[in-house]
Amino acid sequence: VKPINEKLREIKGSKMMIDVVQTPFTPLKKVIQFVCGNGLVCETVKEARQIAFDGPVRLKTVSLDGTLFLKSGVISGGSSDLKFKARYWDEKEMKEMKERRDRLVNELKELMKIKRKETDLKQLQAQCQGTQTRLKYSQSELENIKKKHLANFYKEKSKLESELVNIKSQYAMLNEGLLQRAEKIEEFQKKMNEVEDAVFQDFCKEIGVENIRVFEQERVKQQEETDRKRLGFENQKTRLSIQLEYSRGELQKLVNKIHMLKETVRKDESEIVRLKKAEEEFLLMVNEIMGEQQHLKDKLITLKTEVTKVQNEVEESRKKLLTLNREMGKLQKEAISIETSLEQKRLERHNMLLECKVQDLRISLLLGSLDEISEVELGTEAESTEATADIYERERAIQIDYSSLTEDLTDLKSDKEIEAHLTRLQKQIVSKENVLFKTAAPNLRALEKLQTAKDKFQESVDAFEASRREARICRQEFEQIKKRRYERFSQCFEHVSVAIDQIYKKLCRNSCAQAFLSPENPEEPYLEGISYNCVAPGKRFMPMDNLSGGEKSVAALALVFAIHSFRPAPFFVLDEVDAALDNTNIGKVSSFIKEQAAEQCQMIVISLKEEFYSRADALIGVCPEVQIIFIIFLS
Template sequence: LQIHYKRTITHPGSCEYRIDNALVSAAQYNQALESHNILIKARNFLVFQGDVETIASQSPKDLTKLIEQISGSLEYKPEYDKLKIDHEKAAQALARSFHERRGVNAEVKQYQEQKIEAETYATKLDKRDDAVVTHILWKLYHLQAKIDASRNESKHDQLALLNNQIQEHDLNLDEARKMQSKLNKNIMKQERVIKRKEKTLQDKLPAVIAIDEKISLEGIKLKKYLLRIESIKTNRQALVLQDLQTQLLVVEKAAKKFDDEQAALARKKGTVLSDHDLQEYRSLTNDLSKEAASEKARLTQLLRQQKTEQENLKNLQGKLEQLEWQANRLLEKDLASRRDQVQSRGNIANSDKRASRRPQYCYRQQEDEPSRRIVRAYPLQICANQLLQVNADQRESEKQVRLKDTVLSLKRIFPGVKGRIVDLCSPSQRRYDAAIGIILGRNADAIVVETETVAKECIEYLRDQKSQPRTFIPLDAIQTKPINPAFRGIHRQAQMAIDILRYETCWEKAMHYACGNAIVCDDSEIAKHLAYEKKIDSLHSTEPSFIKPSPEMGRPGSLQRLKESLVAELAELQRTKKSCVVEDSLKTDLGNLQIRLSALLEKLNDTELNLAKNQAELDLVQRQIAEMTPNLDSQRVSHATLTEQIEKLQETVNVIQDRIFAPFSQKIGVNNIREYEGQQGKLQQEAAEQRLQYVTQLGKLQNQIEFESSRLKDCDERLERLTELMQRDNSAIEGLARQREILSTQMDQLEAELEILRQILASKRGEYAQVTENVNERKRAASQVHKQVNIVSKQILALHAQVERLMSERYAVLRKCKLEEIAIPLVSGSLDNIPIDEVLPSEDILQSPDWGIEIDFDELDDDLKQNGSENQEQDLIAQITALTNELQTAPNMKAIDRLQGVESKLHTLEKDFDKSRRAAKITKDKFNTVRRKRCNLVAFEHISEQIDQIYKDLTKTIAFPLGGTAYLSLEDEQEPYLDGVKYHAMPPMKRFRDMDQLSGGEKTMAALALLFAVHSYQPSPFFVLDEIDAALDNTNVAKIAAYIKEHAGPGFQFVVISLKNGLFHQSDALVGIYREQQQNSSKCLTLDLRKYDTI
């Protein structure tokens, strides 16, 4: 039976549907096709061109939709969605009705409970009111009893008797006080006289101390003048100047004599050549140069080499001598350091002994009070003299001690602090010490730190400690000028300051900053030459006369500052009490000795460090000497060998020269030509050298004479000036001694007068003490009576206060009853008479004690009337508190009225709940019916079972006969249509990967497996495949062809559109489409291959 289905698209664009040429509607047409499992919407019979890979790569949701279309369950989706919404709404309505019913039911129970609570509350409220009234009656009863008892007690008669006694004692006390006041005025007058005398004596004491200080200082100055005069006389050196002048005359005569002798010698030995002879000499010289060219060239080369060797040998000898001198200097320095060490240890021991003797001296001074007042400043004067006489080389100034302490503190607190510039470097030789001190200048005490941050922290620390500001050099931020290389080697007796310093490499930047381009010269002449002719600044000489005074060298201001400190301390002693003068001075003396002791200890440590440092330097110099000695020996051997070669070569040249110049030598009358050349050249050279020596020696002697003359003149002037100063100071000392004698006499007279005045004062103070004792006795008697009066007065005031307090308390209780409307039993009157002012004046309370009210205490138990203790009140209050606590949560008094309304509302809600429950059950049954239908129609299980086998058939090979693996998985197993379906395919001999990561051919094979599995659920009579093999190679095309060949049959046809020969030769028939040019339309050709045999 054949049925013809036809769809025609008309010219206007509409469609006509025919079945066996009968016109039908689109719905009828689709229904007829669906009866043959040809689903238009699901397209289970057709695969469009390019859709194969899209099917395999589609999302899980789209794959679920495809399966629903194939299975037909998609038709129930609208009804499913509608019933699901209705079901959810009905469930929500049921839940809302249930919650409302449950809420009203709870409200009914709550109102039933509140009804019971309200009835109980009313009973307890009555009990509480009765307890409050009982407490108020008890309190009022006992307050009235206390008020009556207090009014009956009185002490006014006792108070009047005591007042009479007070008047009598006051009269006696006034008389005694008048006498005491008169004596006190006399004593004060006497004390003022004594104070004036003492002030006069104290005013003279500073003058005496100042005179003693001046005499001491003038004596010290005289000693210094004598020492300086002796030193100047020692250095005057007048004989040296005379000796230099004598040497100058001798050298001048020798120079003149030499010039005369040279002139005569030149006239005597000189050989003068004629022009012809001179021309012949030159011609022979040229011949010699040509014939002995190689020998003379070699000789010249050897002479230059000899000169170089001589310079090297001289340099090595100079370095060796320098090292030997440096070794000797280090030995001397080591010996001096050891002497300083021994001397420092002795000074430390002496300081310890002096410090230990100070307490005994203090004790002796305290025993003699009068003499201590006169000589209390002597210990300080002795200390000042000792400090002034201490050698400057054996101690450091106070400023240096403070600076070193500051640096040590900074090192302990900040690890980045390295030390002062002067501590981080040292000159290579001691003769450079003064020059380096001037060059470093104020940078000598600059502190080197690692970073700028450390410098800022140190500055903040010093500011917080209120210490003297210091200069810091941060190594990471300091800017230095580059060293001028032209200054190195500018003169053999001048060196750059940076080159004569010894320091570690890490401090190089700081040393460059401190020294700059400064140059140190051996003498002043070189420095002047470089300064004036070379125009070089920053020059320093090692000569003492060239070095200018520097504050960094001697630091003379330290002694002056110490003297000023002692003078200030003496002035402070004059203002202190006489009992503390010697003690304070000794404390100062001891402190200074301790400072000196610490300075000596520090110097001892420095000396020990210098010893170790000198020993290390000495070891280094000795090693260098040992290393340099073999080099010097080898250099001497090389020089001797070279000299021998030169002599041999010179003999060869002389032989040739004698042969060429023989006739000429006979002609001019010389043995050989060298004799002539030596006479002329050597005489001139020797004369010039000798003349230069005379000129040099004359210049040095003249400079020394000029220098010694200026020094001699300066010494004479200084001696004259010092002599005048000594005479002036001697006159000053004599004048000061006379002044001190006059002041001492005046002070002794004042002391005698003060002693008499003090005796008179002591007598008056004894009389005053007796009168004072009489006054005190009368005061004590009057005080006893006053105490009794105060006691009685306080008792009376206490009774009045107690009555007032009790009545105020009674008023407060009655006011409270009125305000809180507490009904207490009354015999007469009313609570309305009670005023309600918060604070009522005490006069009103005392004038109106009851306000016309009489309280009825008959209802009060006898036990309560008898017991008025606080415990009883606590029991009553506790009873009221317990009842009040029970009444804290007031019940809802309207609960009875509202209970009926809530019960009616509950009945209505129960009817609504039953209605909602029935409607929800009907909606749920309808929704479950549609859900079961949709679940039952889903073809997932069928497709999932088929897809793995189909994929295996499509991918199996001879090498892998099992093929690949493919499977489907549900994201929602309960209702699969609500979520996605995931498709996974794993080709043979490949690991698991997502579908997006498969190649084009692998995706095509997986998609075909899915299509064939879907098609197997409701297979249509035919299956149209449009170029599904576009992404497949020949092997996969052959697999597809074999699968189609295997599953094709009379009831199932495959219509394949392909360009691959692998599908052509296995098909049953071929259909070709071509264009008819004449009709401008498409036509087809068919070929039945079943008629032909298979090869």
Template sequence: MFIKKIELQGFKSFPERTKIIFHSGITAIVGPNGTGKSNIVDALLWVLGGQRSKSLKGERSEDIIFNGNTQRPPLGMADVILSLADENDKLVINHRVFRSGESEYRMNGKLTRLKDIQDALWNRSIAEKEYFVIEQGQIGLFLTSKPVEKRLLLEEAAGTAFYKTRKRQAQNKLEISEQNLTRLEDIISEVSRAKNSLQRQANAAIKYRQLREKIRKLTTLHYRKKISHIEEKIQEITQQYEQSQSQEKEAASLLKAEEKSLGAKRKEAWDLEKSIKERQRSLYTLRSQLSQLETDKDKEAKRIDFVHEQKKRAAADLEEVTQEKLQVARTKTEVVKDIQNTSQEHSEKQVALKKAEKENQAIQKKMEERGSSLEALRTEYFQNLSEHTEVQNESVRFEKEIELLARQETKLTEQLTNERALLEQKMRLLEQKRKELLQAQESIVKKKKGLNAQQEELDDILSSIENLQNTISDLKAKKEEETHHLQALEKLEKKEREVDAAEDIPGALGILADAIETDSEHAPLIDVFWKDEAKATLVHAQELMKILTQKKLRGNFLLLSPHKKQDVPSKVLEDARVLGLFKSYLKTDPKIQDLIHLQEAAVVKDVESAIQLWLLYPSLNTITPQGDLLLSSGLLKLGQKTEGIFTLGHEVKKMKQRLSQMEKKISPLSLELEEQNKIKQKLEEEIEGKLTIIEQLERKIEEIEKEKKYDQTETEKIKTNIEILNNEIKTLSADREGLTKKMENLSLEKFREEENALKERLDKQEKEIAQQQEKNEQKKKDFFELKAGLDLLEEKTNNLNQRLQTLTGREANLAAKENSLRAEIQNCDKNKVKIKETIEDISSKAKELDKDRERREKELAQDESLLEKLTAEQKDLEKRIEELREESEVKKEERVKWEIRKAETDRDLVNLEESCWQDLKKTLQEVKQEILEQKIPDAEIEGKLAESEERLQKFKSVNLMAEEEYGIQKKRYDFLIQQKKDLRDSIDTTREAIKKIDQESKSQFLKALTEVNQHFQDVFSILFNGGSAELNLSDESHPLESGVEIKAQPPGKKVQTLSLLSGGEKSLTSLAFFFALFRYKPTPFCVLDEVDAALDEVNLARFLDLMKKIKDQTQFIIITHNTKTMEVADYIHGTTMAEPNITSLYSIQLEQKEKKAS
């Protein structure tokens, strides 16, 4: 398949759409450097999927898009279309990229992936790694490349590169599959445990359901028996209760009248007591004011003492300031005198300084004359010294060379010492590495032991978590069941509240049921005795009368108004048959306690007692704990215990308490589960951490072994260096001895004698000048001492002036402070007078308040006497009321007796209703109406029921959802097992595929190596006109990983390494290898980028001849500057740049050595 054409638009230097037609044979692309020749090759590589920015001469993908010039703007897209064709097939590949980074590939006009394009090229014998393109510079670098890199080209020719990719993909797939299998086995293990557990729970749930159904049927029969018994009992008690209730009402009316009189007395006493408390508060306030005035008086007296003390301190401070002011004045006078004396001394020293300066100038002139004579003598001396120096320099040179050799010898000795120390260090390091290796190996063994222990602990934790999850699941199921029960009760309570509900009216206080509290035992009695009242709306009688005139009302209302309490006769309460008063079991809202007119009843043991009491006290109402009610009217209601507002309310509270207890049980279990999960997570993290540490230790062992090997190599190098240093030291020692002998032959005695004579004359004259100089120095010293004294006097004068200025300021400050202290003393005298006036005013106010206090104490005593009198009258009236109450209680006892018996019966019925609902989730009415197929004698029901319940109690927690959960887990387990089997089959298939790929790759590669090696020898002989070359594996024992080595011997040469070949020989050898590849696997086309640049004319001719021989099999596209290469081309494309950064293309066809414009 040959390249037919390539179209470029926006690619590098081709802004406009450019179509380049290619033909079979040899096509040359020529043009000056930088005109875009290589851009055509880059476009070819890029459209075929080249991803290396290095091969495209750009750092970023957007660099290949035309960036514009001074006249044209940048483009936003690069597009290249390549057309490939042969006699039977055609392939059009399109690659397009945008500046946003988006890129797309098309094949034959359809969007596709790069991988699909590469597979299509591979199927058409076009290598995926572009070995058909020999780039600029690649020829020169090929021979010096690594053996592995040479192998890559051979693999492409052999076709094993494709297998290598497939093998890598298969290995990745194998690794992923093995990881998935490990995870799947863990999941299967966990699911299997859960499945087995759920299977056991499901079996238990089936047995549990069957037993519960049996218990339900027996319980239904049991409740039918109880219902008939309770209904008979209720009818007997209700009649007795109604008779006793009417007798109780008569006794209660008399008691209310006396209590009303007592209330009036209590109100009068309360008003008087309130007045007394008010007088006491007023008297307390007056006494507090008196106490405050005494306190203020004491404070003012203390202020007088403080002002006196303040005046005393100010007087003492004034005396100190006066003394200090006098001291400052004396000091100021002394400073003025010092300034005058200093100024006089300064004038005298200034005159002496001028005189000394003139004398110094005369001496300096004389010294300059003597210096000229001394300079002439020095010139003669230095001339002689110069001649001496030349000889001496030669000697010094020898000394320096000797010294240099000595230093080098010392340096080498030090280096030898260092090398020996380094050798010792390396030996110690090797020993240390050996110890580290042993420690790391021991650490791995310990970590693995700890890892096994933690794994066992993790298994225990997982088992504990499973148990906790099962327990929590059971509790939640029970909680859900109780919640449904609670919701049903709340609906019943809501429905009960809605019955006979009155419409809302202003001022209403809600229903009676919300204003009364009682325990669960007596709640059913309220539903019996106050059944209608419990659901009535509480409203003040006066408020209701106002509303009746405005609108028509419907519903039940309980009117509120102040009333006299109706007491039950005390004899009734003393009766043994009476358990207590009905209202005593209730707690009423304090707001309405004294306003409601509800009937009272006596709670009695049974219906018989209620009737007996009613006969004695006809006005007494009685109720039994079972709910039997006997009204004072004589109406006896037996078995009236029903489930009303109060009973339902208490049942709702009980249910909520049970739900709260379940929540309390679930909460700690959930916390424990969470804690176990945390421990599990921590253990897993620790296990993971230990696995990481073990992996790190294994890597460390590998690194230590590498370092140990490296240190051993370094140790050998150091030993070699020590030997070399010893030889160098010996050579330097011999050179130093030779230079020492040469230096001994030089004689310096003659020059030293002449030098000494001149030196004596020069020293004598310098000595005379030095003596004179010493005298001059003394005079200079005196001069500078005089000048220093003068400077010191000036500094002293400045200091004295500054001190005088400071003293003047201090004198002014003291005067101001003196005036301030005198003013403070005057203020103290004025404050003292004011304080005395304030004390007199306070004493006057205190006398007036004391008189008012005595008057109020007398009035308070009179009120307290009147209160004692009222209290005595109140006690007498309370005694009378107590007697009447005892009388009323006797009648009340009779009513309470029957009332209690009635309440007990009603309660039994309500309890039975409640128990029935809890056990069967049915009302008693529904139980009576239910039709049962199986009939059991009454005597056997309780026995069979107890036996079944005992069997039910033996069941521990039962998961009722276990059957459904087990089905889900079983289905999941079977699915996972099938997945595990599929994964194992996939792993085995993948391993077999890898094995086959290795065998096929090895066979194809060795075959290609043999044939390419033969072609390489043939082409090498053609290009070099002789010589020998061959290809060898660097490691023949591992042909699948081994690199490829090239050996080449040009004719007449024997080279040890390829680096000794010349540039042209390297290029020809590389070309010989590439053409050998083409002979083994001819590529449809080949692109050569300036590969002829390094060839001389002879080698170039050979290369061109070879290219002409195979041009019928391979289409050649060559970029060149060589005219010889152009001559063999069938077509030439020329590039130029008429505009900056824009390539223009021209084409010609060469036929029979004549050029014609195409």
């Protein structure tokens, strides 16, 4: 049993496990000390983790909920472990529930998409309402135009028509005045004609006209007057035509504008009808979606009820599992007690058979022989080694014949009855020996035989004691070598298990990365394998076989450098360690190797990637059929 480190009692927030586990039985104290060792007990998981990993030396700690922190970094047990185990009671059903949850989430996403379409429907409704408003404004504007502009044009037209009537009436009055004046003019003209006829009688005869008036009126004045009047009428006609044409153009513009407004109203009315139909369709679709949404909500409530029911069942199963674990612990304790008792019986049987063999006592055997019994005496503190197990296995084939025993001996069942009967027999033997010594006659020949037998017996005892001492010495030497081997292995293992985590963090350039080693056989770790696990940055824990090629390469390099840190070698030779790495990991590994090469040892690295060998101090290229060998030194 290893001695207890008394300094651990000074750590605050914890107690030594051996101080917590107490027993009134003195022989069990060494057992408790062997099992507990230098383990510490803490109240919370956080305190246990801090004391185990944050100190200068890693310690073995356990919290009150059963979470165990080993020096190697392995964490086991506790309430989280029980919850994790409880989750596996029906993995298939949980998987189905997760799939159902995923389907419901997808359906909910579809509903959210449909709900987002409701905003588009609301926009269309708003557009429809805006179009209706514009239509109302257009209709009101059309009515205003009809009331305002058409009325003005009609007024202007009626005014022009009234002016035209006035002009015609004035024209008629003027014509009447002209007729009267024409009559007066004719009277004066007759008088003038008489005077002119008298005056221009000779001239008229010369030019061959009836009189001078014919010449003046019919030829000159009549033509000029006609031209003048024609010109006046043409001007007035042109003016009236232009004014009438302008009025007709304005009227046509108003008619065209009215037609355009009517066309716009017709289009808006058709658009309103179309939007009303679309609105009805969208309302039907929204009603269907709302119904389906309500159905899915009811379905979701039902599923939540089922999930709650399943969670309650899981909780009940977890409680049952805890009860079964307690019962299993009790059964394991009983099994250990039975195994210890059985081991004690095997030891007693071996020593009794060995004593019979040494004392040359004849025993009736059904199978086997006393010669098969090993002459090594096993003590009560004998450890369960392969040699002891081999001795027990050979002696298992020896079967004693109990048929010659009397019924009173075969009826003995318990150990107390057997010991009481053995005590009675020993007393009877002692009493009979006393009687024999008192009554027997001296026999010198018998004394000689007895002396010879005693001498042989003493020689056998001396030989047996010598063999026992030699076996004890060999066993002590074996235990010393075993202890030295364990200490050296533990020294290397503890150093590597602490260094590998730090080196893995440096390689990954991330403090969240973790790497830890754990022996498969804590008692004799060198006889079996060592488990190596690591947690890559940003990922959950997974076995080493499930890691990618690059992650495995980085983990392997961390293990190599951790082992090298225990007893450094003069130099390293690494062959294409960057084969499975990407550019990011190549940069991290090359930086770490460069740091190690500058601080601890020299390194020769074989690489085919430029991202790696571009950071080397010197390069040696290997090519076929080259006559000149040269080395490139990189600054």
